[in-house]
Amino acid sequence: xxxxxxxxxxxxxxxxxxxxxxxxxxxxxxxxxxxxxxxxxxxxxxxxxxxxxxxxxxxxxxxxxxxxxxxxxxxxxxxxxxxxxxxxxxxxxxxxxxxxxxxxxxxxxxxxxxxxxxxxxxxxxxxxxxxxxxxxxxxxxxxxxxxxxxxxxxxxxxxxxxxxxxxxxxxxxxxxxxxxxxxxxxxxxxxxxxxxxxxxxxxxxxxxxxxxxxxxxxxxxxxxxxxxxxxxxxxxxxxxxxxxxxxxxxxxxxxxxxxxxxxxxxxxxxxxxxxxxxxxxxxxxxxxxxxxxxx
Amino acid sequence: xxxxxxxxxxxxxxxxxxxxxxxxxxxxxxxxxxxxxxxxxxxxxxxxxxxxxxxxxxxxxxxxxxxxxxxxxxxxxxxxxxxxxxxxxxxxxxxxxxxxxxxxxxxxxxxxxxxxxxxxxxxxxxxxxxxxxxxxxxxxxxxxxxxxxxxxxxxxxxxxxxxxxxxxxxxxxxxxxxxxxxxxxxxxxxxxxxxxxxxxxxxxxxxxxxxxxxxxxxxxxxxxxxxxxxxxxxxxxxxxxxxxxxxxxxxxxxxxxxxxxxxxxxxxxxxxxxx
Numbered sequence: 001x002x003x004x005x006x007x008x009x010x011x012x013x014x015x016x017x018x019x020x021x022x023x024x025x026x027x028x029x030x031x032x033x034x035x036x037x038x039x040x041x042x043x044x045x046x047x048x049x050x051x052x053x054x055x056x057x058x059x060x061x062x063x064x065x066x067x068x069x070x071x072x073x074x075x076x077x078x079x080x081x082x083x084x085x086x087x088x089x090x091x092x093x094x095x096x097x098x099x100x101x102x103x104x105x106x107x108x109x110x111x112x113x114x115x116x117x118x119x120x121x122x123x124x125x126x127x128x129x130x131x132x133x134x135x136x137x138x139x140x141x142x143x144x145x146x147x148x149x150x151x152x153x154x155x156x157x158x159x160x161x162x163x164x165x166x167x168x169x170x171x172x173x174x175x176x177x178x179x180x181x182x183x184x185x186x187x188x189x190x191x192x193x194x195x196x197x198x199x200x201x202x203x204x205x206x207x208x209x210x211x212x213x214x215x216x217x218x219x220x221x222x223x224x225x226x227x228x229x230x231x232x233x234x235x236x237x238x239x240x241x242x243x244x245x246x247x248x249x250x251x252x253x254x255x256x257x258x259x260x261x262x263x264x265x266x267x268x269x270x271x272x273x274x275x276x277x278x279x280x281x282x283x284x285x286x287x288x289x290x291x292x293x294x295x
Numbered sequence: 296x297x298x299x300x301x302x303x304x305x306x307x308x309x310x311x312x313x314x315x316x317x318x319x320x321x322x323x324x325x326x327x328x329x330x331x332x333x334x335x336x337x338x339x340x341x342x343x344x345x346x347x348x349x350x351x352x353x354x355x356x357x358x359x360x361x362x363x364x365x366x367x368x369x370x371x372x373x374x375x376x377x378x379x380x381x382x383x384x385x386x387x388x389x390x391x392x393x394x395x396x397x398x399x400x401x402x403x404x405x406x407x408x409x410x411x412x413x414x415x416x417x418x419x420x421x422x423x424x425x426x427x428x429x430x431x432x433x434x435x436x437x438x439x440x441x442x443x444x445x446x447x448x449x450x451x452x453x454x455x456x457x458x459x460x461x462x463x464x465x466x467x468x469x470x471x472x473x474x475x476x477x478x479x480x481x482x483x484x485x486x487x488x489x490x491x492x493x494x495x496x497x498x499x500x501x502x503x504x505x506x507x508x509x510x511x512x513x514x515x516x517x518x519x520x521x522x523x524x525x526x527x528x529x530x531x532x533x534x535x536x537x538x539x540x541x542x543x544x545x546x547x548x549x550x551x552x553x554x555x556x557x558x559x560x561x562x563x564x565x566x567x568x569x570x
Contacts, residue, residue: 160416167396171458172410222442224398227397
């Protein structure tokens with residue numbers, strides 16, 4: 001199976017294999033959800049909490065493996081509990097780095113214990129840590145779809161309220177928005193998204209799918225809805241291209257996905273910085289006329 | 296105290312929009328201020344002045360229904376304060392927006408009218424028109440597509456003002472809008488607020504440290520210090536006698552040739568125990 005420039009034909013060859021079909025399907029669904037939730041992660045400055053939730057999920061997944069259960073149930077249980085705890089810390093949760101980090105380290109340790117108690121293969125741990133996108137089953141895809149539809153449905157319902165609460169807490173609170181409830185709902189959506197995204201990218205690399213695309217998107221557009229669209233597009237692009245390359249190269253797809261997302265981020269930051277410099281040099285700064293008030 | 300003693304008959308005819316009666320506010324076992332009784336009438340421009348920690352923001356929080364008085368009664372538009380009152384536009388002292396906020400001003404202002412609605416929102420045109428009109432009204436139409444993170448302090452305050460105005464409120468609560476502005480920008484903003492307040496008949500309460508940029512526009516002053524509150528016209532409140540009584544130590548109010556006020560002695564006054 002060699003690469004040809006006929007991309008459609010290449011994809012058709014790949015999609016003859018069930019594991020590739022599943023990887024593309026689950027990967028696309030997860031990219032959509034992660035791209036949307038990721039925008040709010042960036043807006044709410046909760047990227048460390050997201051990273052930490054991945055680690056909390058690790059011990060849940062390891063625990064589930066130990067008891068012979070599907071790791072995703074352990075992930076869901078632990079991430080939603082952890083997320084609820086963080087939400088109840090209140091609106092300043094994003095600044096509670098020390099508390100969150102303390103729990104993160106402890107949970108990783110617990111996960112390690114679970115794994116050492118488990119007498120199975122180390123591959124199980126490896127796939128939780130770094131993802132196993134080529135090993136997603138039909139039922140895995142179905143579960144991913146169901147969970148994603150729930151996340152997307154809730155998100156569509158609360159989109160504007162969550163945007164307001166995330167961007168402008170004090171005004172949103174005065175306007176009567178239920179801040180604690182919105183924070184809690186968002187964190188639970190985040191937990192569910194992380195739990196399904198782990199299949200693709202693993203707990204250690206979750207940042208690359210949940211934060212990097214959105215962080216790139218906010219530098220390309222100032223409109224929230226457009227930023228969400230761009231963020232989703234970047235996530236889909238990274239996953240598709242990563243899977244595509246991994247078909248031809250004997251290295252883990254997670255590596256390619258992470259690298260593509262990272263490269264886009266670096267390129268966008270460099271281009272934005274460079275164009276800002278050029279604009280500043282080229283056009284003499286137009287005095288942003290505040291329209292003389294009074295005088 | 297009654298503010299309508301002077302020529303403006305129209306004020307007397309206007310409805311009372313805020314009424315405080317023997318109001319006391321505090322946290323657990325600490326009283327912030329007490330025995331505050333005052334009225335604010337429709338269309339008035341009111342400054343809330345006092346040193347740090349005097350309880351100025353606390354007054355706003357009570358008007359917004361975010362905090363309850365410990366004693367006394369407070370009514371706004373003839374009813375108890377409640378959270379989410381659409382008749383109030385609020386500009387808090389802002390911390391969550393920094394130069395990492397890559398969001399267009401228009402998107403923020405739009406949330407002032409749509410941010411409490413359900414669903415993803417498809418009535419783009421209407422919301423956008425409302426946001427643009429609000430931005431134009433504060434002479435910030437040109438900032439609509441700029442990123443919040445790139446604005447100067449004065450521009451940011453005008454955008455926040457537009458966000459507060461977009462729902463056509465009857466009252467504006469502005470918390471320290473002048474704190475990051477130089478004197479000239481501060482005066483420009485105050486003039487703008489005063490004009491808006493007059494043209495829309497919006498009652499405006501503005502928290503500030505310094506009364507001077509405001510003095511020519513004010514109908515009333517709510518002066519907080521030392522756990523006490525004095526209210527009235529600037530002429531009655533901003534006198535050596537009135538402020539000495541408020542602080543509990545001798546305070547002198549000096550006026551320079553351009554009628555600027557200097558309040559001397561107040562800053563050295565001890566905290567709550569003076570008197």
